[in-house]
Amino acid sequence: GENVEQHPSTLSVQEGDSAVIKCTYSDSASNYFPWYKQELGKGPQLIIDIRSNVGEKKDQRIAVTLNKTAKHFSLHITETQPEDSAVYFCAASLSGDKLTFGTGTRLAVRP
Amino acid sequence: GAVVSQHPSRVICKSGTSVKIECRSLDFQATTMFWYRQFPKQSLMLMATSNEGSKATYEQGVEKDKFLINHASLTLSTLTVTSAHPEDSSFYICSASDRGSNQPQHFGDGTRLSIL
Numbered sequence: 375g376e377n378v379e380q381h382p383s384t385l386s387v388q389e390g391d392s393a394v395i396k397c398t399y400s401d402s403a404s405n406y407f408p409w410y411k412q413e414l415g416k417g418p419q420l421i422i423d424i425r426s427n428v429g430e431k432k433d434q435r436i437a438v439t440l441n442k443t444a445k446h447f448s449l450h451i452t453e454t455q456p457e458d459s460a461v462y463f464c465a466a467s468l469s470g471d472k473l474t475f476g477t478g479t480r481l482a483v484r485p
Numbered sequence: 486g487a488v489v490s491q492h493p494s495r496v497i498c499k500s501g502t503s504v505k506i507e508c509r510s511l512d513f514q515a516t517t518m519f520w521y522r523q524f525p526k527q528s529l530m531l532m533a534t535s536n537e538g539s540k541a542t543y544e545q546g547v548e549k550d551k552f553l554i555n556h557a558s559l560t561l562s563t564l565t566v567t568s569a570h571p572e573d574s575s576f577y578i579c580s581a582s583d584r585g586s587n588q589p590q591h592f593g594d595g596t597r598l599s600i601l
Contacts, residue, residue, distance in 0.1 A: 408589060417491070417578050417592035418529070463528060470588055472519070473580075475528045 376401040378466050380476025388484050393454050395479045397464035398446040404466040407447050408473070409438060412461045421462075422449070454483045488512055489581050491593025499601055500571060506564045506596045508579030514559035515581035519590065520552070523576040535562040569600045 377400040387393050399407075405426035410418035424431045424438045424447065431438050435454075440447040451458055461480050465473040488511040496504050508518055516537050521529040533554055534542045541554035551573075553565040562581075566573055576597050580590040 410592070415595075415597075417489075417580075417594045420589050420591060423589055470582060470590065472531055472534060473529075473590060474531075477528050 376404055376466055376474040378464060378474050378476040380464050380479060382479060383477065384480045384482070386482045386484060387454050389454060389456060391454055393449075393451045393458070393481055393483075395449045395462055395464070395481075396446060397448070397466075397476050398444075399466040399474075400445070401466070401468075402442075402445065403468055406467050406470050407438070407440060408465050408467075409436075409449050410463045410465065412463060412478075414460075418463060451481075454481075456483050456485050459483045487583065487589070487591040489579065489591045489593040491579055491596055493596060494594060495597045495599075497599045497601065498569065500569065502569055502600075504566045504569055504598060506566075506577055506579075506598075508562045508564070508581065508593055510560045510581045510583075510591075513581075513583045515562075515583065516559065518556060518562040518579055518581045520554060520562075520564050521578045521580070523578060523595070525576075529578060532564075566598065569598070571600045574598055574600045 380397045408423035411421045412418045435452045437450040461478045463478050464476040467473045490509045492507045518535040520532045523529050532547045535554045535556040537556045543549045556562040578595040580592045582588040582590045
């Protein structure tokens with residue numbers, strides 16, 4: 375089955391700096407890669423996703439890149455703000471079916 | 486759009502009690518809903534996939550008689566933890582996707598279950 379690895383497990387950045395979280399997946403058949411933000415005591419919230427037919431997608435301060443050959447994808451957050459502090463999960467699936475999640479990254483943005 | 490509501494948000498009950506958790510898609514029809522379990526500071530682990538009008542598909546190691554799933558309509562799936570024990574204490578989260586393929590999964594806000 376699919377295996378998703380995520381790094382780093384914790385990340386602390388100064389407000390205004392950029393944050394990058396990286397994930398690798400094992401199943402070359404996976405073609406859908408969402409990123410979720412989870413705040414304390416809440417469910418994950420979809421923040422951006424990318425499909426295997428594109429290499430990059432951007433939504434304001436958030437961008438995701440995908441390298442299918444290397445089987446890795448990354449989340450980039452620019453101009454970080456304190457409200458970006460949360461746990462971020464990457465995931466991989468085949469056509470939006472069962473999601474396999476990474477282990478999560480706890481992001482802390484220092485004011 | 487794409488709002489998933491989960492109820493209750495928190496349950497505290499005695500060992501041996503059965504607990505039902507509801508997951509509703511409020512503004513879309515969900516052919517498929519998923520149930521996850523999350524331990525503190527860990528990732529989400531898929532327990533089962535719930536398909537409207539058919540039996541749920543359980544992941545390896547998940548007891549189907551312990552975790553009963555019913556998906557009777559396109560907007561409601563329920564998870565019943567039967568005869569709950571302290572080791573069943575966890576954060577349970579559901580997700581749903583709109584009908585059709587390649588639709589993102591949207592998550593409820595989870596249910597924190599504490600068994601005394």
